[in-house]
Amino acid sequence: MPQRILIVDDEPHIRDVISFALERAGMTISTARNGTEAMMAFRRGDIDLIILDVGMPEMDGLEVCRQIRRTSGLPILFLSARDEEIDRIIGLEIGGDDYVTKPFSPRELVARVKAILKRMDTSASKTELPVLSHGPIRLDRDGHVVTIHGNEVGLTGLEFSILAALLGRPNMVFSREQLMTAAYGTGIYVADRTIDSHIRNIRAKFATAGCDGVVATVHGVGFRFNAGLFNPNANERV
Numbered sequence: 424m425p426q427r428i429l430i431v432d433d434e435p436h437i438r439d440v441i442s443f444a445l446e447r448a449g450m451t452i453s454t455a456r457n458g459t460e461a462m463m464a465f466r467r468g469d470i471d472l473i474i475l476d477v478g479m480p481e482m483d484g485l486e487v488c489r490q491i492r493r494t495s496g497l498p499i500l501f502l503s504a505r506d507e508e509i510d511r512i513i514g515l516e517i518g519g520d521d522y523v524t525k526p527f528s529p530r531e532l533v534a535r536v537k538a539i540l541k542r543m544d545t546s547a548s549k550t551e552l553p554v555l556s557h558g559p560i561r562l563d564r565d566g567h568v569v570t571i572h573g574n575e576v577g578l579t580g581l582e583f584s585i586l587a588a589l590l591g592r593p594n595m596v597f598s599r600e601q602l603m604t605a606a607y608g609t610g611i612y613v614a615d616r617t618i619d620s621h622i623r624n625i626r627a628k629f630a631t632a633g634c635d636g637v638v639a640t641v642h643g644v645g646f647r648f649n650a651g652l653f654n655p656n657a658n659e660r661v
Contacts, residue, residue: 425449425450425451426449426450426451426471426472426540427450427451427452427453427469427470427471427472428445428450428451428452428453428470428471428472428473428474428536429453429454429455429461429464429465429470429472429473429474430442430445430452430453430454430455430474431454431455431456431457431458431460431461431464431473431474431475431476431479431484431487432454432456432474432476432479432502433456433457433476433479433480434476437476437502437525438454438456440529441474441529441532442454443529444529444530444532444533445533445536448533448536448537450536453470457479457480457481457482458479458481458482458483458484458486458487459481459482461473461475461482461487462482462487462490462491465491465495465497470497471497471498471540472497472498472499472500472536472539472540473491473497473498473499473500474500474502474532474536475487475488475499475500475501475502475519476501476502476503477501477502477503477504477505477510477514478503478504478505484501484502484503485513485514485517488501488514488517488518488519489517489518491518492517492518492577492579496567496577496578496579496580496583498520498539498540498579498580499518499519499520499579500519500520500521500522500523500532500535500536500539501514501519501521501522501523502523502524502525502527503522503523503524503525504524504525505524506524508616510522511616511617511620512616512620515617515620515621515624516620516623516624518579518624519579520539520579520580520581521535521538521539521581522617523535539580539581542580542581542583542584542606553565555587555590555591556590557590557593557648557650558652559571559572559573559634560590560634560637562583562586562587562590564587567580567583569583569586571629571632571633571634572632572633574632576628576629576632577628578624578625578628579621579624581606581621582621582624582625582628584605584606585602585605585606585618585621585622585625586625587605588601588602588605588606589602589638589646589647589648590648592648593647593648593650594647594650595647596641596644596645596646596647597645597646597647598644598645599618599619599645599646601645602618602645602646603617603618606618606621622638622646625637625638626638634652636649636652637649637652
């Protein structure tokens with residue numbers, strides 16, 4: 424089935440440009456003009472990814488994201504006219520999967536959408552273990568669910584991919600570049616701070632679930648899963 428994309432932007436020209444580019448890539452498009460229409464479309468379902476403008480009147484894109492993240496890990500790609508680092512960090516920390524600034528290249532936008540959808544496609548993980556577990560943490564690739572002590576931890580698609588990489592090789596230290604590839608695939612460049620934002624989100628969500636320190640920082644190198652958190656005698660390689 425064609426992947427279904429919801430485009431949310433108050434500018435008709437932007438909606439038209441994105442719709443044309445994604446339809447050429449074989450995707451099915453629906454649109455919303457504001458945050459209220461976006462939430463109505465989200466509640467109707469049948470969406471694989473949302474392209475969400477940040478700077479809309481009344482209910483902006485950040486608030487739409489916050490509301491969606493209360494119940495769903497549906498992929499969200501932010502669009503914004505602001506290119507300040509703090510804006511990108513805020514967008515990612517509240518649950519966005521990616522962040523593209525205006526003006527943008529439609530070709531790059533399509534590539535980023537495809538990269539996010541590829542991560543969500545469980546068929547891409549057929550050669551990998553369907554379930555990863557360590558201590559009370561369980562990651563189910565097919566169900567796209569992470570639990571600790573049986574309680575679900577709501578991760579975005581990018582956070583899920585990063586944790587899967589770390590949990591799949593718990594004794595390995597991953598550089599930021601390796602985690603970028605695990606999260607975004609090859610050929611997509613993101614700033615180092617983007618990975619740091621996703622790591623902060625993963626840590627915060629697990630801390631809220633009663634599991635602090637699930638990802639360890641190896642200064643000057645990168646990050647690793649903190650295997651010793653549940654087995655203090657584990658032989659960890661740093």
